[in-house]
Amino acid sequence: MxxxxxxxxxxxxxxxxxxxxxxxxxxxxxxxxxxxxxxxxxxxxxxxxxxxxxxxxxxxxxxxxxxTGDSARLVSDLREILADPVFADVMPPLADLRLAASNAPALARAFIELHRSYRQTHERLASLDEALGRGDSRVQASPWDEVRDFFHYCDNYIDAVDRAAESFASQATGGRDIRAVALAALASRGIRVEMTEMEQLRRYDAQTRVLQISSRAAPQTQIFQLLLQTALLQQDKLIEATLDFARFQSDEARAIAKIGLANYFAGAALMPYNAFLEVAQEVRHDLELLSARFDASIEQVAHRLSTMQRPGNKGIPFFFVRVDQAGTITKRHSATRLQFARFGGACPLWNVHRAFETPRQFLRQLAETPDGVRYINLARDVSKPGGSFGAPVRRFAIALGCEVRHADKLVYADSLDVTKASAFEPIGISCRICERKTCHQRSVPPLERQLSINTDQRGVLPYEVN
CATH class of the missing domain: 1.10.260.40 (lambda repressor-like DNA-binding domains)
Incomplete structure (x- = not known):
């Protein structure tokens, strides 16, 4: 070869x-x-x-x-956007999309932004009352999507914030854990912390300088919220400088991103980069052992693993996704070649959807995408109880995975035959851009293929993909 x-x-x-x-x-x-x-x-x-x-x-x-970098993400985003019915039969060859992503990434991003604006306009016009009620006719991206794209194209790794969190966590020595460090940092600013019976996870009153943390929340959540508030107060200049660099289009997007960066700091302080990477490699990325070692939740550990992309000291490139019961992606990131659909839900063939059926159990899956890349996927439900009788339960499932070439570094690959082609299940990204001809879970035809429809026959699908 x-x-x-x-x-x-x-x-x-x-x-x-x-x-x-x-x-x-x-x-x-x-x-x-x-x-x-x-x-x-x-x-x-x-x-x-x-x-x-x-x-x-x-x-x-x-x-x-x-x-590595943005090319794979840009190609995936371009393919999904061009699968929009508005483009009809103008899907360029994949080779052209790769050339655009590698040679003219700024132009590719501008095209993505243009399509996003089109979708926003279309959605606003579909809601006539909302459209008529707005005096500002300018079209902006959804603040939530804008922030998610910011982290997406930063490879979900923010170096300055990550290193600041690692430095903060280094104070946890001599018997002091990270919770004690956070409490001391808050106390040094004259802030009193109270554990309070309440539905909110965290509430800070700047006037009285009182921080209330929900006594109903899990211990890991309580620590995380302490660290998040510490970031908002102690690391404000660093976070604001990062926000200035990002140049968000709206105050709403900037505010959402500020919370996102504070969350990033909290996760990185709870699981400092070098220490976390060393232990992750030592225990072969066993999420339960990592959870116990760093006093973090399974979801926090899985999310942190997807951020370990520090230049010169990278961990395994993982993808991480969280979905709700409707299959809607609520968190997504990929440091691998696999990129998630920007619009709609995840492929129903992923094991992440089956995690709701087997609470508190890890599901393993060997999977292959249409481009021939093979992955090992891990899924588990991470439903979050409300903390009292009758309180609503937030139901989610997460998936963490990497290319199968890293299987020997994962405890979850033990006993799986990664050399057997038939062991890999076919999965995709989005039906509109998936080229599989015989998928029994296909919801819509692929736009890049011609269809044959025979009224005298019916197979798995009501049409055949040529």
Whole structure:
């Protein structure tokens, strides 16, 4: 098999701009000619082994960064957007989408933003009362979607916040746990913490400087909320600087993102990067052992595993998703080639949907996506009781997975035959862009395929995909 050629023009241009170098200066440091560099930056030539070594030696680059990044996400997003019926039969070839994502990522993102604006307009017009009630005709992305995309394209790893949380957690020494550190940090600001019988998880009164934490909440949730409030108060300048960098379109998006960054800090302080990565590798990513070691919930541990992408010290690239009982994705992130549908629910063939049927049990699944990539998936329900009789139960299930080539590093892969092709279940992303012809769970036809309809026959589907 011919070796895979690596084209990374966008990454090279970004790195040169980051160090403030001209093409001539950059070429000299890499030991190549100016025309050769120009061709690599425009993806007319693959990045050579000599250049990869020079990048590592001269700039300390983690070479895995060259083959990762936004391209896979952009291609997935573009395919799903172009599957919208509004585009009818204009689906470009996959090769063209890959070229656009790698050579013109800014243009690809602009197209995604344009489609998002179109959808927003369409939804507003569908609700006439709402449309007539607004004096502002400008179209903006949903604040929630805008924030989710921010984390999505940051690879769900925010370096400055992660390192600040790790530094904060380093105070947990000499018998002091992270809860004691958080309480001390709050006390140093004159804040009194009270455990209160209430439905809200956390309530802070800036006037009285009293922080109330729900006594009904699980201990892990109580610690997390203490850390979250600590982040909002102690790390405000860092969080605000990060928000300035993100340039959100609305105050609502900025406010949502602020909570998101505070949540990120809390998770990273509860499970500091290097210590967490070391233990995760030691216990082969056993979620229950990690939960006990770091006094965190299963969901918190799974989510943290999906963020372990620090340059130069990366963990396994995991995907993480949380769904509700209707199959709607409420959290999503992928550091793998697998990308989630931006609109609609997850593929019904994923084991995450079966987790509701087997409470408090881990379900394992070997799965293969239409592009031939194989994964090992882990699913479990993480339903959250209301804390009192009659209080509503929030029902969710989570899935955590990675490419099967990492199976030897996962305790959950033990006893699974990852060499047997028939052991892998076919899964997809979205029916409209899934190319499988015989899926028994298909809800709508794939837009890239022609259909044959025979009124005298009926198979699994009422049509045949050509």
């Amino acid at each position: 011919a070796p895979h050629k690596l084209y990374a023009g966008t990454k090279l241009r970004e790195m040169r701009a980051r160090f403030g170098l001209t093409q001539r200066e950059f070429a000299a440091k890499l030991g190549v000619s100016l025309p050769y560099l120009n061709q690599m930056e425009n993806n007319n030539r693959p990045v050579s082994t000599t250049v990869i070594l020079a990048l590592a030696q001269e700039f300390g680059l983690d070479v895995t960064e060259l083959s």
